[in-house]
Amino acid sequence: MIELVRELAGTYGPSGREDEIRDVIRKNISGKVDELYTDTLGNLIAVKKGNGKRIMLAAHMDEIGVVATYIEENGFIRFSNIGGVSPVFSLGQRVRFANGVCGCVCYEEKLKELKDLKFPRMFIDIGTNSREETMEYVSPGDIAVFEADTIEQNGKYISKALDDRIGCAVLIDLIRQIKEVKNEVVFVFTVQEEVGLRGAGTAAYALMPDLAIAVDVTNTGDTPRCNPLSIELGKGAAVMIKDGRTISHPLVKNKLIDLAKRFDIQYQLEVIEKGGNDAGSIHTTAGGIPSGAVSIPCRYMHSPCEMVDIGDVKSAVNLLKAFILSEF
Ligand SMILES: [Zn+2]
Known part of the structure; x- marks a missing residue:
């Protein structure tokens, strides 16, 4: 199975x-x-x-997934949630858009406490340097999902x-x-x-x-x-x-x-x-x-x-x- x-x-x-x-x-x-x-x-x-x-x-x-809402001038993607996505579980994860483009979910470093970790203070980085470059791959409205393998270990599925x-x-x-x-x-x-x-x-x-x-x-x-x-x-x-x-x-x-x-x-x-x-x-x-x-x-x-x-x-x-x- x-x-x-x-x-x-x-x-x-x-x-x-x-x-x-x-x-x-x-x-x-x-x-x-x-x-x-x-x-x-x-x-x-x-x-x-x-x-x-x-x-x-x-x-x-x-x-569940995340949806691109706005592209910053320097290419970073602001996003919101589709369903019950938690900011904590998203942090440091990879997400993948429908076209296969992957991004890293990161946060503004000025954040003082973990409780302030909310989506408006977070962004997705796909390795681009400008809005124009990002827009070649991702536009507002595009939806990404977590990217992770499926493994079987100790009688469990993890995915x-x-x-x-x-x-x-x-x-x-x-x-x-x-x-x-x-x-x-x-x-x-x-x-x-x-x-x-x-x-x-x-x-x-x-x-x-x-x-x-x-x-x-x-x-x-x-x-x-x-x-x-x-x-x-x-x-x-x-x-x-x-x-x-x-x-x-x-x-x-x-x-x-x-x-x-x-x-x-x-x-x-x-x-x-x-x-x-x-x-x-x-x-x-x-x-x-x-x-x-x-x-x-x-x-x-x-x-x-x-x-x-x-x-x-x-x-x-x-x-x-x-x-x-x-x-x-
Ligand atoms: Zn369910």
Whole structure:
């Protein structure tokens, strides 16, 4: 699976610019589903036909990024964020624009304290000496993403953009594993999750599934002196109870927990205060759609070195497989 994860995580695809990553996912699943199409906002929709319930599984294709806002006279690029990018995690990192041009993210040295590190005091340096020279490569409005390799080490994947390319990898793995389904399973690779769960809502409105599950990453509480949180890396897939946007529907949550127990799949429960995933916009669509989430625990979310446990990824695949193959 490392090859698939590396290909997905290494592909450029910030929110609103998902063309490249959509092509890569399409290539990986074409011929393995009954229907495959892109909707108006750009969600990639893959259908395995069946006569039972229509189940929507959603994983977002987009990743966080930075957008050039202004080019200084001496060529430095001022920027803003696309999604939840932290100034601290960005500092000293490389970012890559759609055309392949890389830049170093640095800050004004007069800054006195780390708490003053905000995007307006930071800039991207692509090695040019003037505005004219920079404009040959980067213009205001161009979006860059973190540049970092994907590695497998000590049973973990470490990479940029595992949020949520690891969720995309889980859906692709399911598509490859599952031949016949009784339920109709709609795999949706969504756009613009990182800027407000935008693609998932419109996709759900068009599809009107009976049940929906978002497949995304979630923060852990297992690093030195971090905020208390009951999720740990390596303790299994997380069944979402609630986050900042959703309280999981009992139909979905209870079914997932029952299946995990019945098939001896390692799982933990996710209870978080802030943030949300695609379930947040799916469950309030139209007349309402019973929704929940299966999350993959992830350390250092929204950094260039996000870390997930390979066993947790396998648990997520097994749990979702049991869900889509079960009777309702
Ligand atoms: Zn995510």
